[in-house]
Amino acid sequence: MTTISAPTPETASVTLICAERCHLGEGPAYDAASDTAWWFDIVEKRLYEARLATGAITVHALPVMASALAMVDAERQLLVTESGLMLRDIASGRLETLATVEADTSGTRSNDARVHPSGTFWFSTMGRNAETGAGTVYAFHAGAVIPLFPAVTIPNAICFSPDGTLGYFADTAIGELYRVRLDPGSGLPLEAPTLLHRHGGEGGLDGAVTDAEGLIWCAIWGGARLNAYSPAGDLVRSVPTPALQTSCPVFVGKGFDRVLVTSAWEHMDADARAADPEHGRTFLLDIGVTGRAEPRVRLGGL
Structure with a gap:
C-alpha cells in the first residue's frame, strides 16, 4: 500500500460533449460497435445517449433510478438500478427485471459497476444517504448475483486489470482503494482484498x-481531476477536469484514445454552483493514453 503526494497537475485538451447539467452524472459506458456513449443522471432518472460521430444527444427518461450499464449485445443493455438488474431493449427502451437486489430494504440504491474481461459484471449498492457500511460490492456471474464485499459505505472505482487477474474498488467515504486477486476465467476473487492506496488531500x-x-484512472470527486494509479498503488499522474465534482471516466472512440468524464452538482448550493461554472456537464479529455473496449456482460443461461 502506497500513500504519496499528488504529482503536479497536467494540462489536457477538453471538449464539451454535453452542456446539460446532471444532478448526479455517473456510470459512463461506451459501445464501440455503434460509436455510442451512455451515462446516467442518477437522481433525475435519466439515461443519456451520445452518438460521437455526429454529436447528437438523446435523453431517455427512466422509471427508476439507475447508475450504470453494460452492453449485452447489439440490441440489449443490462442496467444497474435501485430495483436490481434490468435488461433494456435499446430500440424501444423497454425494461425487464433480470434480478432483484436488496429487495428487502428501501434504504439503498445502486452505484458503481464495471464488466470483468470474462463477462462477469461487478456492481455495487450504497445507502441513499451514504449510511456507514450500508453498501455491498456484488458480482453477476453465470446468471446469479453473488455478494463479494459487504459493509462498504460508498463502493466506487470498480475496474479490472487488462488480463483479468486483478480487481479494484474503493470506499470513497474513507479514501481507500483496494486490490484483490481474481480468477481471470470467472472474475471472482481468489482472496480477501488488500489496501492498495490511501487517498489524501481534497476530494x-x-x-x-x-x-x-493497466493504470487505474480514477475520478476525484470534489478534486476536479483524474488521478492515475499504478497496479502497485503509486499515484503517477494527475489531470485536471473542468468540473469540481468529477464522477467517472470511460475510454471512448474507435481507438479508445479519449476519455469521457461525467460530473455532478449534487449537494452544491447556488454559491458553490456559481463558483464551479462547468458543474454537472460531460466532457471529452485527451490525456495521451489508450484504453480498451469494455467487455460485454454474459447473462449465464439466459
Missing part, C-alpha cells in the same frame, strides 16, 4: 477505469 475516490497498460 474523494469515485469512478475508475483501467487503460491498456
Whole structure:
C-alpha cells in the first residue's frame, strides 16, 4: 500500500460533449460497435445517449433510478438500478427485471459497476444517504448475483486489470482503494482484498477505469481531476477536469484514445454552483493514453 503526494497537475485538451447539467452524472459506458456513449443522471432518472460521430444527444427518461450499464449485445443493455438488474431493449427502451437486489430494504440504491474481461459484471449498492457500511460490492456471474464485499459505505472505482487477474474498488467515504486477486476465467476473487492506496488531500475516490497498460484512472470527486494509479498503488499522474465534482471516466472512440468524464452538482448550493461554472456537464479529455473496449456482460443461461 502506497500513500504519496499528488504529482503536479497536467494540462489536457477538453471538449464539451454535453452542456446539460446532471444532478448526479455517473456510470459512463461506451459501445464501440455503434460509436455510442451512455451515462446516467442518477437522481433525475435519466439515461443519456451520445452518438460521437455526429454529436447528437438523446435523453431517455427512466422509471427508476439507475447508475450504470453494460452492453449485452447489439440490441440489449443490462442496467444497474435501485430495483436490481434490468435488461433494456435499446430500440424501444423497454425494461425487464433480470434480478432483484436488496429487495428487502428501501434504504439503498445502486452505484458503481464495471464488466470483468470474462463477462462477469461487478456492481455495487450504497445507502441513499451514504449510511456507514450500508453498501455491498456484488458480482453477476453465470446468471446469479453473488455478494463479494459487504459493509462498504460508498463502493466506487470498480475496474479490472487488462488480463483479468486483478480487481479494484474503493470506499470513497474513507479514501481507500483496494486490490484483490481474481480468477481471470470467472472474475471472482481468489482472496480477501488488500489496501492498495490511501487517498489524501481534497476530494474523494469515485469512478475508475483501467487503460491498456493497466493504470487505474480514477475520478476525484470534489478534486476536479483524474488521478492515475499504478497496479502497485503509486499515484503517477494527475489531470485536471473542468468540473469540481468529477464522477467517472470511460475510454471512448474507435481507438479508445479519449476519455469521457461525467460530473455532478449534487449537494452544491447556488454559491458553490456559481463558483464551479462547468458543474454537472460531460466532457471529452485527451490525456495521451489508450484504453480498451469494455467487455460485454454474459447473462449465464439466459
